[in-house]
Amino acid sequence: MTKLRIFRISPFVAALVSLGAISSLFAQDDDPEFAALQADAQKSFKDGVGPFAKKYCFQCHGNKKKKSGLNFEVALKNPGNPVYRKHWQQAVSSVKAFDMPPDDEDAIPTDEEREQFLKWIAKIKFLSPKDPGPYVIRRLTKVEYGNTLQDLFGIDSKVAEDLPDEVFGQGYLNNLSSLQSEQFLQIANAVLEQPQMQKLFENEKPAKGADFRKEARKFAESLARKSYRRPPSDAEVEVLLKVFDLARENQLDYAGALKLMTKAILVSPQFLFITPAKEVVTDKKIVPLDDWQLASRLSYLIWATIPDAELAGLAESGKLHELEILKAQAKRMIADPRSRALFDGFGAQWLGLNELETKTFDAEKFPLMTHEMRLAMYDEARLFFESIMREDQSVVRFVDSDYTFLNGTLAALYGMENTITGPEMRKVSLKDPNRGGILGMPAILATTSFPNRTSPVIRGVWVMEQLLGEEIPPAPANVPELEKQDEKVVANMTMRQRTELHVTNPTCANCHKVLDPIGFGLENFDAIGRWRDEDDSGGAIDAAGELPGGKKFTSPGELKAIIAERKTEMARNLTEKLLAYAICRQLEGYDEIVVDHLMETIEKNDYRMQTVITEIVTSYPFTQRRIKN
């Protein structure tokens, strides 16, 4: 019997990766507190997980039988080895969901034993070596590349719009194909044809009798420093001068030679990738980022562009890595309008709004869903995110708030089109407790709907996964779909009544009893986020429900209040997602311990958004990198 149940797998248990050989851990780790925790984790596996597994698991999943390819006898010899990641993952989900051991076994663990087992397994994070991850040199994303050109030369960042869109997610796809390289060259050509570039080169014309090559060197040093976001090495400047010489040998004038040199900069790996300032010569496996690298990392995180003069100055003087300075810089950058990049790059992705502009909606049913409406929806979410960030509000406000941003177009969805008119977005306070916060925000309500109707299930999954950080297993294939289970019975049902059929099927019930109530609580919002009292069937909306733990609600507003109480989960989820975005990779192993530490400070500061950000940019994996495997 396989049942699907919802379980919280933290991303770490889901990704017990790169743990390396356990025996080598202790030598490299000089932190006595951490060493003690590691020893405790070892002990838990030896004295706790071992006997539990022997009693309940080995009979089918040991050296003899290895059912489903699981052998816990072997896994226990080296529990932190990534090879066994899946073993522990499956053990956690099956034991937690009461799927294992099977009901017909003689020995069944008590609820307390199950709970204890899960606690032991959770310690697996301490078996990971202290590791900030490699921070592989990374290519600028399409947006970063466009912004960088804009900030360097005053060119419209649209010049980059033909580049392929990035695949975002657990870090983005840090690859470079020949298609992209070709386009980088084409874009460089387009940039160099802009009038302001011609002017730039003409203005550089040295005085008569001046040493052209010497002047060209100055130009190269200065532009490379900005473009490479660090001082260029002598060898790097030499390469550029060779390009200058090449141009001169081919009878280009001085401006033409500078132009070719600039093109060389724009197709160089030092420009396209964020590279370290110098070679690190050391025996150490883990080193701090140099200040220039740190400046770029911070700047591309918050602004999606090159460091400004102040950041570069701090990198130059070698002070940026001091944690207080780093924090102060992050706060300064958040206050700057350019920090909207954090919404465009991270926030929109977190809330799932990247597909809003192109998502298909049934035009007959939703004539309001115009291009202007989609833009206004996006802007509402953006301005709301920015206000929480800039005003340093608690992240709980994402869910529970009493204001939003509207223009005339969007106000129609709020029933406020009589008072709010015109195209500009403005801050509006809300009296309706059902609105205010992302659960009542049209952009989110629309992206979690089908093109022609709402989906309580998708909304439920969205809240659980995006907001609370739970993992929902996908539905099995070939389960009866909702609409045609029994045509006669179903025909007159409301969406809620149809969806409730899930719970009559034991395969579906486990997950859906948690997911669906959340979606029901939001059924008053139609597929584009308008309020309604009846659904498409004409039946009245029943927004009442109960969440596990017995918390009851009767309206979206009450549901919102219940979710807003789950502060720790919400803040942790946001912190984990933002940290992963900041370090461009999925969190794994040791990162869980890092987040544990961050959460202490964040909690003390009432889950304020700026604390989340400053904690992340001063964290171990953000400021350090592993240079040897």
Added chain:
Amino acid sequence: MRKNTLIDRRTCLKAAGATLALPLMETMGWAESGKDKLPKPPVRLGFMYMPHGVLQDQFWPATPETYLSSPPPALESLRPVLDQCLMMKGISGVPISPFNGAPHALELSTWLTAILPDAPTRNRVNIAISADQVMANYVGGLTSLPSLELATMPQTHKENQEGLHEAYYSHCSYRSPTQAVPAETNPRSVLNRLFGATDKSGQFSKTDPLDRKMLDLVIGGARDLRKTLPQNDQHKLDEYLDSVRAVERRIASIETRQKEAALEKAGVSMSKRNASDSPPIEIKIPEGDKRSEYMQVMCDLNVLAFQTDTTRVSTYIGSTPNGVSYPELGFTDQHHSQTHHNHKDEEKMRKVAEITKFNIDQYAYMVNKMAKLREGDGTLLDNCIMMWGSGLEDGAKHSRENLPFIVAGKGGGSINTGRFLDKTKGNQGDLLMTLLACAGIPVDRPIGIATKEMGEMKS
């Protein structure tokens, strides 16, 4: 907000003018053609994808005997070329355990690799070089583009299944196990890529004569940088070097073409093509935003790339496994949601049938066109292998037993077409191995789970 949308793209294309002149076309031809006798055109291999499987009973011909006389409704538009197609039922896909929760993330990424992603590193891209890129490694150096990758939608879908990297959702082409190849979605960029940048009037702008030498110097500098970096970083820089070398080669080939065009203009015949070959097809960039027109111009570009021997291998992701709808068919329901019909919901099944037919129609548009273009002793299609298919058998069950696919073209005489073989035994890897073999690629190791070549396909 993302700017590269279908609508935005359309707006910018409109400005570009409807038909683009292709002044250099006449000189394009086979690089290794003989002098006196008719040159034998090379075999070209193209793949076109649709997600979510098909309704089996509406896709497969009833019997081998009735294949040509009364094909199933889904294949109606292929009727003129069915004698140049081969269908085989019984090709199984890669079993996806331990990723059972990720049927859609894997249907596309296993399609041309015939293997699963590496489980311990599932959160990164780590799979295998795909069959098209295996071919590109052999013949890519003979043409100005090693391979061509096209897609209808930007490959940005984000959905995390089984902890697999999102790129698996939207990429079928892998240059190396860790390098997913992005596809072009903008027809105008594809045109530029194939034949060099054009200016607004549709004339070709000149390449910068110093670019290649400049790139040489930059590559030299990159090699110096590489030496100072840790190992992981060095791999990234290798990708960079690989891609920039490809750019150098592209510039070289465009320069050659431009020289040939100049000589041609001066009255020196440079053409390597046969006088009897069809002239290169015209590309009309659509003005509306109909999916069919958009897919057809991408198909045209594929045909043109093959016809002019600009590349010999291509992939076209006609649609990705995410929330694609087909408003042109009169409904907005998403493809995926309609496939979960459980074989009961007739309305959904009807919509799935329409979506399938729509996709096959676009493919048929392409191969029908290829069948009309003269090349050497026969047609362009005679010298190509154009495979259409899906990575699932049946979207309702997520099954992978009888993968739907159609092979059009005789592969230069290597494929015995005009048949439906209803009891084939083989897997996706076997199929890919055989296609590569028919394209003349000496494959020295199996593609994914392949165990054999399928002799029954061959002439």
